[in-house]
Amino acid sequence: METLGKAPIGRPRGFDTDEALERAMRVFWELGYEGAGLTDLTNAMGITRSSMYAAFGNKDDLFRKALERYTEGPASYAARALLEPTARQVAGAMLDGAVRATTRPGCPTGCFGVQASLVAGATARDARDALITWREEAIARLRDRFDRAVDEGDLPADADPTTLARHLMALANGIAVQAAGGTPRDDLQQIADAAMRSWPPL
């Protein structure tokens, strides 16, 4: 809504919503949807429950906002990778990006989109489904990019863009699982480099 030239009425927020959301994102990333309680979240965000509800909505709303922030922040390498000039460079950027994003210093290890709700009990079903959609949409975008590479002759005409996309995402997700388990970045980079030595798997 338009507030140009006018201060908003009412008591101003006493915290930085951007910073609070960053903290919430990291809590979900590290503990998962079910592992993160409201106390974990509000302690990390530095606000009270009622402030959290007023600013972000309920736990599920907050989770989705955190996922969006993750997409635009730590996982933004994926959107950028799609802009690489060749399919091979797209693949390399995806894997190198996965290695870096899953082992950022000062951040949780692994990938929010893989681990924050891979399976779920009844109360976290929506969160899990949101992550499934998030991963499937990433695969679809990769597939579309590889479709274009076939059209442009950058990939052979008989290459299967869906399988190439799924294969690449399997590697990226597998890297994320090992990162979540504590595997060091150098070891993960060896996986990415080995995969690239024989890419594309035709």
Next chain:
Amino acid sequence: METLGKAPIGRPRGFDTDEALERAMRVFWELGYEGAGLTDLTNAMGITRSSMYAAFGNKDDLFRKALERYTEGPASYAARALLEPTARQVAGAMLDGAVRATTRPGCPTGCFGVQASLVAGATARDARDALITWREEAIARLRDRFDRAVDEGDLPADADPTTLARHLMALANGIAVQAAGGTPRDDLQQIADAAMRSWPPL
């Protein structure tokens, strides 16, 4: 203890512990450690809480027994794969096994060892660590097998068994993530087949 020729004293159990453990394994596999409450578990097992505690111990104990059952059941393809005569056949058996085990009809999708506790809040930390150990030990066994393959000349002398093992496990874990998201078996098999077309990634 020795009870040959003698009936055990005390009231006999009124349920099949083997069947109950099978049911518990599937609940943890589908819902995860944190997503599975005692009510979910006891309803699926068909017994009361006190029977569950008497027969299996607490939730954490039950989880470990379920993981062991998973290792010897649905995930037993991994131990068998190691017995294949060549490294390439080991790799193929691992990936084919992962595709099958993560999409068994009538069973949850995905892999218990990846998804039942990939990340965790404070109360599930031990369960998550148990799964990290389980996955790392699987990688170590693969690495040892590939070490032997190098020694036997089945893999080139300059091949890196650790990277080959991690790369293969990344693919298997990535397949499990996609299976957990609902990807059909045929699509996953395409990933495995594509990976094998350029295996080993030297």
Next chain:
DNA sequence: GATATTCAGTACCGATCGGTACTGAAGTGG
């Protein structure tokens, strides 16, 4: 200065969590 709006804090809610105590049931052995 009063009113209105929005935010922060606290106490509290009903429900569910993992787990246990106690009582009764079902068996064996003497």
Next chain:
DNA sequence: CCACTTCAGTACCGATCGGTACTGAATATC
């Protein structure tokens, strides 16, 4: 048949879950 052992069922425990109602605080506007 009684004593002992082990199991099953029920009620209950303290703690924590996600969430809210109410009150006071901090602002802007008139």
